[in-house]
Amino acid sequence: EVKLVESGGGLLKPGGSLKLSCVASGFTFSNYWMHWVRQAPGKGLEWIGEIEYDGTETNYAPSIKDRFTISRDNAKNTLYLQMSSVRSEDTATYFCTTYTAWGQGVMVTVSS
Amino acid sequence: DIQMTQSPSVLSASVGDRVTLNCKASQNINKYLNWYQQKLGEAPKLLIYNTNNLQTGIPSRFSGSGSGTDYTLTISSLQPEDVATYFCFQHNSWPTFGSGTKLEIK
Numbered sequence: 476e477v478k479l480v481e482s483g484g485g486l487l488k489p490g491g492s493l494k495l496s497c498v499a500s501g502f503t504f505s506n507y508w509m510h511w512v513r514q515a516p517g518k519g520l521e522w523i524g525e526i527e528y529d530g531t532e533t534n535y536a537p538s539i540k541d542r543f544t545i546s547r548d549n550a551k552n553t554l555y556l557q558m559s560s561v562r563s564e565d566t567a568t569y570f571c572t573t574y575t576a577w578g579q580g581v582m583v584t585v586s587s
Numbered sequence: 588d589i590q591m592t593q594s595p596s597v598l599s600a601s602v603g604d605r606v607t608l609n610c611k612a613s614q615n616i617n618k619y620l621n622w623y624q625q626k627l628g629e630a631p632k633l634l635i636y637n638t639n640n641l642q643t644g645i646p647s648r649f650s651g652s653g654s655g656t657d658y659t660l661t662i663s664s665l666q667p668e669d670v671a672t673y674f675c676f677q678h679n680s681w682p683t684f685g686s687g688t689k690l691e692i693k
Contacts, residue, residue: 510682512631520623520631520674522682536681570630574621574678575642577630 477501477576481569484581491561491585497554497571497578505529505549510574511556513567521567526554539565561585589613591675593685601693606662608688610675615655619679622651622660625687626671634673635660667692 483495497509510525524535526545533545544557554571561583568580590613600606610620618638623631633642635651638658648663662669670692675685 512684519686520625520676520684522676522684525682534681572631574676575633575636577632579630 479571479576479578481571481578481581484569484583486584486586487561488587489562489585492559493561493583495556495558495569495581499552499554504552507573509547509554510572511545512570512572514570515567558583588681589616589677589679589683591677591683591685593675593688595688596686597689597691599691599693600665602665602667604665606665606690608660608673610658610685612656612677616677616679618654619677620653620658621676621678623674623676624671625674631674
């Protein structure tokens with residue numbers, strides 16, 4: 476069974492940092508580009524970035540570029556999202572996805 | 588950036604109805620268009636990929652069509668379990684989602 480499980484969410488203050496993880500199972504993780512998508516409360520979906528199979532290429536949406544970093548460890552079947560200089564508008568549920576499979580999401584709340 | 592416009596934003600229909608959801612791109616996306624269903628409190632689920640390919644395990648009442656800038660998701664006979672928000676998603680270039688169509692039962 477294909478499974479993606481995110482973790483690491485929580486409450487943090489503006490300007491703070493947080494690292495999300497996404498553990499993959501049930502498929503060959505290293506064969507897939509991986510993506511992060513977020514959804515603010517009651518809002519639509521926003522693609523925020525992606526990483527190539529071996530991590531050599533990453534692409535980011537303008538809204539998070541230079542603040543967030545996507546990385547992966549194929550030996551651990553794990554995708555990461557390092558969030559820095561967070562703002563209130565980063566409050567959202569964060570999903571990791573292959574576009575086909577999706578994790579259940581992890582909530583990040585930015586508030587003073 | 589490619590803008591994706593979905594219409595209508597809310598659709599109310601009866602069980603058994605044929606339902607059509609629309610998605611218009613601001614430029615040609617070469618059929619790189621997916622449709623997702625999201626039920627309240629859940630992650631999105633892939634229904635259709637690359638315009639008209641039904642994802643494994645998805646009921647055949649769902650179908651997709653389109654080309655260029657205009658795309659459609661059709662539910663041939665609406666079922667109660669289809670109540671959800673539907674998002675289109677283009678991955679021809681920098682990926683973008685539509686704002687969604689909320690589907691309700693009359």
